[in-house]
Amino acid sequence: MRTIIIEKYGSPDVLKIVNQKDLVADEGEVIISVNKAGVNFADLMMRLGIYGKQAPKTPFTPGYEVSGIISSIGPGVHNFSVGQRVVALTGINGYSEEVKVPVNQVVGIGNDVSFEAAAAMPVTYLTAFHMLVELGKIREGDTVLIHHAAGGVGTAAFQIAKAYNAGIIFGVASSTKKEFVEKLGMRFIDRNSEDFVEVVKRETNGAGVHHVLDPVGGQHLRKSFKSLRSGGKLYSFGGSSFVKGPKIFKLAALWRLIRSPKFSPLEMIGKNKAIFGVHMGTIKDFDLMRNEIEIIVQMLNQKKIEPIIDKIFNFKDVAEAHHYIHDRKNRGKVLLDFTSD
Numbered sequence: 438m439r440t441i442i443i444e445k446y447g448s449p450d451v452l453k454i455v456n457q458k459d460l461v462a463d464e465g466e467v468i469i470s471v472n473k474a475g476v477n478f479a480d481l482m483m484r485l486g487i488y489g490k491q492a493p494k495t496p497f498t499p500g501y502e503v504s505g506i507i508s509s510i511g512p513g514v515h516n517f518s519v520g521q522r523v524v525a526l527t528g529i530n531g532y533s534e535e536v537k538v539p540v541n542q543v544v545g546i547g548n549d550v551s552f553e554a555a556a557a558m559p560v561t562y563l564t565a566f567h568m569l570v571e572l573g574k575i576r577e578g579d580t581v582l583i584h585h586a587a588g589g590v591g592t593a594a595f596q597i598a599k600a601y602n603a604g605i606i607f608g609v610a611s612s613t614k615k616e617f618v619e620k621l622g623m624r625f626i627d628r629n630s631e632d633f634v635e636v637v638k639r640e641t642n643g644a645g646v647h648h649v650l651d652p653v654g655g656q657h658l659r660k661s662f663k664s665l666r667s668g669g670k671l672y673s674f675g676g677s678s679f680v681k682g683p684k685i686f687k688l689a690a691l692w693r694l695i696r697s698p699k700f701s702p703l704e705m706i707g708k709n710k711a712i713f714g715v716h717m718g719t720i721k722d723f724d725l726m727r728n729e730i731e732i733i734v735q736m737l738n739q740k741k742i743e744p745i746i747d748k749i750f751n752f753k754d755v756a757e758a759h760h761y762i763h764d765r766k767n768r769g770k771v772l773l774d775f776t777s778d
């Protein structure tokens with residue numbers, strides 16, 4: 438079977454296809470013949486070697502999520518069968534023709550859920566759901582500010598907020614995505630030419646929003662905190678500002694990291710504002726995540742959400758897929774196809 442590996446950190450051309458032995462399922466595991474694999478911003482950061490302690494050591498195969506068909510099951514697995522359509526949260530290794538996954542990271546999907554929609558869900562919808570619903574307890578009428586609004590997590594967060602009857606949803610993105618973001622139903626804010634704190638305050642009668650989703654990190658968090666109303670919640674869940682481009686700029690990343698703001702508990706108490714740090718990759722409670730994915734699949738079946746898939750690349754064009762995201766071109770999710778040569 439073929440898999441994509443990163444032998445050393447660097448620009449997208451370090452992504453190489455290699456042949457490996459077919460996988461064998463151990464106790465409590467299944468082998469999935471991969472149909473589609475999701476490409477996430479985190480994969481780009483891992484490839485650049487700036488994903489922190491959570492990054493796997495080289496050589497490794499990136500890929501947090503896959504959809505496909507179970508091709509074999511290990512001893513002790515009774516709730517899945519060969520041939521079943523599934524989606525799985527793999528953590529790493531997803532960029533492969535085959536993956537081996539413990540069953541508690543696998544969820545069955547109905548025949549009417551496409552492999553594309555399924556592979557687009559685990560990371561983006563799970564992250565958005567975990568922040569807004571599990572941690573944020575989002576309620577009808579709540580106002581929400583989403584950064585990277587046109588991206589994978591951004592579009593998922595919008596749909597989840599909408600499904601929970603949120604009030605005004607602000608979406609910050611590059612100017613080229615204005616039409617796309619507005620068409621979805623967000624109040625678009627241009628990330629370059631507008632001050633999002635000002636816009637949000639102005640349009641909420643000076644109060645600010647109930648929820649801010651910030652994957653940008655660094656100094657940007659200060660402004661996101663300012664956009665919150667009293668009682669509001671800020672979710673800090675990424676560091677896209679540490680990524681300068683497709684090549685390694687470790688010093689730039691380090692500099693931004695050092696300049697990340699420090700929040701005082703007294704300030705949070707005084708202003709009644711909360712900050713959650715969120716990293717789905719380090720949550721070890723797979724039952725919680727599985728439960729969240731099951732709710733998301735239900736929402737998908739009920740047509741309350743619908744993953745927006747921008748582009749599907751053949752797995753051999755994986756470097757191109759990474760460049761596509763580096764170039765800020767994606768509107769919604771990017772996937773890799775493992776079904777054709």
Ligand SMILES: NC(=O)c1ccc[n+]([C@@H]2O[C@H](COP(=O)([O-])OP(=O)(O)OC[C@H]3O[C@@H](n4cnc5c(N)ncnc54)[C@H](OP(=O)(O)O)[C@@H]3O)[C@@H](O)[C@H]2O)c1
Binds near residue numbers: 478560585586610628
């Ligand atoms: N903590 C977690 O568990 C977790 C889970 C999933 C995702 N995340 C984070 O959430 C963010 C979104 O992830 P995603 O996979 O859904 O990606 P994405 O938003 O689909 O794609 C990237 C988008 O981010 C924006 N962007 C901001 N800085 C960028 C940069 N330096 N280079 C390229 N694009 C940049 C661009 O949109 P604009 O130009 O329109 O701004 C780009 O289109 C990432 O920071 C990711 O690390 C965290």
